Structures are given as structure tokens and as C-alpha cells.
Amino acid sequence: MTTLHHPVAIIGGGLGGLTLARVLHVNGIESAVLERDDSPAARTQGGMLDIHDDTGQEALRAAQLHDEFRKLIHPGGQAMRILDQHGTVRLEEADDEDGGRPEVDRGDLRDLLLDGLPENTVRWGARVTDVRALGEGRHEVTLSDGSVFTTDLLIGADGAWSAVRPLLSDARPSYTGISFAELDLLEADARHPASAEVVGGGMLFALGAGKGFLAHRETDGSLHVYVALTVPEDEFDGVDFTDAEAAKAYVLKHFEGWDESLRALVTDADGTLVPRRIHALPVGHRWERVPGVTLLGDAAHVMSPFAGEGANLAMIDAADLGRALAAHPDDTEAALAAYEATLFPRAGESAAGSAANGTLMFREDAPQGMLDFFASQGG
Numbered sequence: 001m002t003t004l005h006h007p008v009a010i011i012g013g014g015l016g017g018l019t020l021a022r023v024l025h026v027n028g029i030e031s032a033v034l035e036r037d038d039s040p041a042a043r044t045q046g047g048m049l050d051i052h053d054d055t056g057q058e059a060l061r062a063a064q065l066h067d068e069f070r071k072l073i074h075p076g077g078q079a080m081r082i083l084d085q086h087g088t089v090r091l092e093e094a095d096d097e098d099g100g101r102p103e104v105d106r107g108d109l110r111d112l113l114l115d116g117l118p119e120n121t122v123r124w125g126a127r128v129t130d131v132r133a134l135g136e137g138r139h140e141v142t143l144s145d146g147s148v149f150t151t152d153l154l155i156g157a158d159g160a161w162s163a164v165r166p167l168l169s170d171a172r173p174s175y176t177g178i179s180f181a182e183l184d185l186l187e188a189d190a191r192h193p194a195s196a197e198v199v200g201g202g203m204l205f206a207l208g209a210g211k212g213f214l215a216h217r218e219t220d221g222s223l224h225v226y227v228a229l230t231v232p233e234d235e236f237d238g239v240d241f242t243d244a245e246a247a248k249a250y251v252l253k254h255f256e257g258w259d260e261s262l263r264a265l266v267t268d269a270d271g272t273l274v275p276r277r278i279h280a281l282p283v284g285h286r287w288e289r290v291p292g293v294t295l296l297g298d299a300a301h302v303m304s305p306f307a308g309e310g311a312n313l314a315m316i317d318a319a320d321l322g323r324a325l326a327a328h329p330d331d332t333e334a335a336l337a338a339y340e341a342t343l344f345p346r347a348g349e350s351a352a353g354s355a356a357n358g359t360l361m362f363r364e365d366a367p368q369g370m371l372d373f374f375a376s377q378g379g
Contacts, residue, residue, distance in 0.1 A: 006032040008325075009141065009151035011164055013037065013122050015106070016297035016314030017157035018113035021121055022063040023322030033117075034126035034143070036158075040114060042124075047224040048074065048216050049109065050101040052312045059315035062323060065116055072109065073102040074219050079202030082367050082374075087198070087206075087259030091371055103202065105219045106311070128163045137292025137332065139167070153332055154293045155321070157314070160279055162299035168287040173279035175233040176304050178358060180276040181241075181251050183269035185223040192223065192268050198261050199223050206262050207367035211254055213265055225265050227251055227273075230362060236275045247273040278304050283355060284348040286340075294336050296321060301347035306361060307354035317343055 008024065010017045013035030024031045051057055051069070060066040078101055082091040114122065127144035131154065134140055139154040156164025160173050188196035198204065199215045206213040210230035218224055229235075229251075241247045251266050251273065266273075280303045294300075297314030321339045328335035360369035 003140075004147070004149040006149055006151045008032065008153045008155070009034060009139075009149065010155045010157050011128055011141070011162075012156070012158035012297075012299070013124075014157060014159065014297065014314065015110060015113065015311050016318045017155075018110065018117070018122075018318075019059050019063055019315045020155065020157065020296065020318035020322050022065065022113055022116045023059075023319050024325065025117060025121075026062075026064050027322065027326035029322075029325060031121065033122040034128065034141070035122055035124055036127040038125045040111070040124075047106065048103045048218055049106050049311050050078070050103050050308055051109070051315075052309075053100045055309070055316040056312035059312075059319035062319040063113070063116065065112055068112055069104070069109070072104045072112065074104060074217075078102060079200055081200050081202075081204055082370055083198075083204065083206040083262070084367055085206070085208040085255075085258045085262070087261045090367055091374060092200075093374075101308075103216070108219070128158070131164055131167060133167065133290075133292075139292060152292060153325075156293070156295040156299040157297055157318070159298045160281075160302040162295065164293065165295060165299055167293050168290050168295060169285065171281055171285050173281050173302050176278045176280050176355075176358065177230055178278045178304065178362070179229050179231050179233075179236055180278065181227040181229070181247065182274040182276060183225050183227070183266065184271060185225070185265065185268055186270045187221055188217070188223045189221060192264075194261060195223060195265055195268060198265070205361070205367065205370060207361055207370060208258070209364045209366055210362050212362060212366065213262055215265065223265075225269070226276075227266065228362065229254055233277060236277070239275070241273055241275050244269070244272045280304050280351065280355070283351040284344075285351075286344045286348075289333070289337055289340065291333060294321065294340065296343075300343060301351055303347075303351040303354040304358045305354070306357035307350055309350045309354060313347060313350055316346075 008031040010033045013033045021031045021033050060069045080093045129144050130142040142148050156162045185192045204215040212228050215225040239250045296317035324335040324339040363369050
């Protein structure tokens with residue numbers, strides 16, 4: 001059997017992997033993206049993202065897609081309000097429309113990147129089961145269908161539980177102490193007007209000690225809610241999340257005494273609740289240079305979501321890596337060394353900030369920590 005060869009292989013077709021493929025494409029470098037999903041429509045792509053001017057938007061400029069990105073922005077999405085557990089609004093900010101952190105739908109952004117790639121760049125249903133070094137910077141990758149390919153440059157853009165990371169690092173993500181139960185309220189203005197009013201036009205933080213509601217309005221008029229709970233890692237194992245009413249009852253037990261307008265975000269949820277444990281790699285995670293392989297995004301530095309940096313970092317990682325490879329066409333190792341020299345300090349700073357924000361948001365006097373933070377920012 002002839003083994004297929006990809007000079008540049010990107011494992012993972014999320015925002016980071018697709019951004020890298022696009023930046024390489026506009027610089028005349030061909031790549032192959034191996035994505036485990038069977039098709040672009042295999043699963044929903046999550047909720048809204050705020051795309052930062054100096055990271056995510058900079059990556060879209062490098063990908064020559066920034067003008068098209070501007071057409072996807074959700075007007076009013078930068079609005080933000082902070083409530084306490086009594087439903088009292090403690091801080092409210094309108095969308096100033098400065099473009100610094102505009103909100104877009106993750107699925108729309110992914111489609112924009114996919115549409116910017118040559119046909120057949122992404123190999124769907126490509127599940128990696130094994131990777132091994134062949135020497136001199138080359139690697140062999142085995143897929144679940146038994147097929148094998150080799151590559152001169154292997155890039156792990158395959159998320160928190162990366163199959164590529166073990167080539168570089170023994171580190172594994174650990175539980176942060178916080179779990180989410182995700183839920184949706186559909187057609188909010190018509191079907192859930194009271195909840196739509198509570199959330200407002202952008203992002204809601206309703207916080208108490210060790211728990212809270214993080215919610216935002218999506219472009220389709222629905223509300224997406226993350227119920228945050230400080231619980232042991234195995235806590236959710238005893239909850240049947242396929243039973244919507246049982247899951248709601250479990251979650252609501254944690255919010256006894258909270259204002260009914262906030263509890264209604266759970267009571268009135270449409271469909272099932274989705275459990276999600278929050279994991280992170282050690283702050284400052286890095287590795288020694290290994291020929292022919294590197295990581296980007298969550299594979300390199302998965303962190304808690306409390307700085308809003310995950311997608312933005314994955315995209316700017318990708319842009320930096322793509323530009324480094326274009327700048328060193330005959331010296332891949334020089335390109336990877338330059339890329340990692342930028343990657344490590346930036347990721348370390350963001351991971352530390354995200355961990356600190358998580359502590360700040362759910363401390364005993366919440367939401368005072370968030371109020372103090374925004375006051376210090378002049379917000």
C-alpha cells in the first residue's frame with residue numbers, strides 16, 4: 001500500500017486549524033487539514049465569540065478575510081450587564097460599537113474560514129489514532145480507518161485532549177474546580193420575554209459565591225446560558241443530563257434563594273442541559289523544540305474561559321505560525337522557533353489572567369470582584 005504524504009498536515013479543523021490553512025493558502029503554501037467530524041454540519045459550533053482587535057481580528061487580516069468578517073458582526077453584542085443573586089443590576093454598559101471586541105456567531109466564523117480554502121483542503125471524518133516520529137522532523141499519522149500518511153510538518157490544532165501534544169509534552173489538562181451546565185432558550189423575545197429582558201442585548205453575568213449565570217444573546221434570537229458551579233470533578237457523574245427535568249432540578253438546588261428571574265433561565269430552558277467540566281493546562285505550559293512538530297490553540301494552552309481568549313489565541317497562534325512559515329520557506333525549524341518564542345509568553349499571560357478572573361468572578365463577595373475589575377478598567 002502506498003502511504004500518502006502531506007508536506008504540511010494540520011490536525012484539527014476548528015478555528016485555529018482553519019485559520020492556519022487559510023493564512024498558508026494566501027501565502028502560496030498548500031496544507032491538509034484532518035478533522036474528526038464527519039462533515040461541516042456534524043455538530044453545532046457553540047455560541048457567540050467576541051473577536052478581539054489585536055488577536056482574532058489581526059489573524060483575520062492576515063487571512064485576508066477581515067472585510068468579510070465585519071459583515072458577520074452581531075449589532076449590540078458588546079453590551080454587558082452584571083447582576084447580583086437578587087436580580088439587581090449592579091453594572092450595565094451599552095455596546096459602544098468601537099469594534100474592539102465585536103460579537104460573532106462561532107459557526108458563521110467557521111464557515112467564513114472554510115469558504116476561504118481550496119476544495120478538499122479539509123479531510124472530514126479523519127480521526128487520528130496514532131502519531132509517531134520517523135526522524136529528521138518527519139512524522140507518521142494513523143487514522144481510525146486504518147489509513148496512514150506521513151508529513152514533513154505536523155501541527156496539532158486538535159484541542160484540549162490533543163493527540164499530537166504527547167510528542168512534545170507530558171502535560172495534561174486538569175480540572176479547574178468549575179463545571180458548566182449549558183442550556184438554551186429559543187426565540188427568546190417571543191417565547192421567553194422576561195428572560196430576554198434579564199439577559200439584555202449582549203452578555204450577562206449574574207454572580208454569587210462559587211456559582212453564577214453567564215449568558216448571551218445569539219444572532220438567531222436565542223439565549224445561550226452557561227450555569228457555572230464550583231463542584232467536585234465527579235459531581236456531574238451522578239446526574240442524568242439526558243433527563244431535562246432531573247438536570248434542571250439538580251441545577252436549581254444550587255440556586256435556592258436566588259431571584260426567580262434568574263432561576264427562570266434554568267426552569268424555562270428548551271431541550272436538555274449539556275454538562276461541561278472546565279479543564280486547563282498548567283499556566284506557562286511550554287516545551288523544548290522538537291523537529292517537525294508544534295501546537296496551537298487549546299492543544300498548546302487550553303485555559304478556563306474567563307478571559308474570553310480561547311478562540312482569539314487559537315487564531316492569532318495560527319496567523320503567527322503561518323506568517324513564520326512563509327517568512328522562512330527553506331527553514332521550517334527557524335520558523336517554528338520564531339513562532340514558539342511568541343506563543344509561550346503570550347499564552348502564559350492569558351492563562352494566568354483567565355485563572356485569576358475565574359477566582360475573581362466567583363469569590364465569596366461576588367459580584368464585587370467583577371465590579372471592582374471594571375471600575376479599575378475605567379468601565
